[in-house]
Amino acid sequence: MGKHTKVVFREIQRPRQILWMLILLQATFMWYWFIQQIIFGVPMGNKPAPDVVTIIFWVIFGIVFPVFMLGIVKLITEVRIDGLYIRFVPFHFKYKQYLFKDILHYESITYSPLKRFGGWGIRFNLNGETAYNMNGKKGIELKLKYNTVVVGTQKPNELKKALDSVQRTI
Template sequence: MGKPTKVLYREVQRPRHILWWVTILLVASFMWYWFIQQIIFGVPVGDKPAPDVFTIIFWLIFGVIFPVVMLGILKLIIEVRNDGIYIRFVPFHFQYEQFLFKDIHDYDNITHSQFKRFGGPGIRFNLKGETAYNLNGKEGIELRLKYETVIIGIQKPNEFKKALDTVQKKQ
């Protein structure tokens, strides 16, 4: 990745939408119920109960690890640096995704529906060849690159665009 460049704007988003919390907590609650009923009390769940090993594995994955990762670790980091825009969706990206200014043809603030345009939050793709990095809200920035369009969900789009404009003036 080379030498580090100066960060002009940084935003860290965490899941805030109620649907994230409700979905994850419902799944985790069911896993805890299943685990307690079948493993602790010895009462099989369902007509064809799963083996205890299967129950324990699913409980560990979806009752413990999944909620911790999704509600505790999950975050979207967005940075504007002197040479481009850097995005990291923790824990899915191990390195920053780079969008260098030399590859960006145009950009603009937008208001969009992440559910209508992309089917929800996260790293998403649609049939128009667009990619979205979005966790919260409707505000964002649309980057038009040579071969693709990238939508980045931003909480403070005016500050983000101001940082982009500052870098573009210097180049």
């Protein structure tokens, strides 16, 4: 039912500059460590890691992790005729759907992802709330029967208008 319904609104969010900078800073350190210890033979620190550990860390945190985080990770939000669909690639293999029949109320909000959920990404808090956010502090709060879901967006007005327009047709 869900995957064949018409898409009224679609937003794709990717990591922002601050995350890029942190990941690239960490990757730069890994490359420096690798070049110093493996290429030049200069051990890093007072108790240097064995070369094999250096190579493993370099591959994971100097190559794989930055490519994964900066090239693959994205949050896709869609409003369709029957509800709101979320997919946090690569963590969700299919869309998480919130059908209008299950949504009691929704509203556009400004919130602190750090205070309310402890950060960005797929997050849960002690109040039983779930957040899907990539960056920023704007979102749509969905009140469901048993929990609350916050979906971060860079286009809160457009997302709210899309939800309103589909709700009027139901």
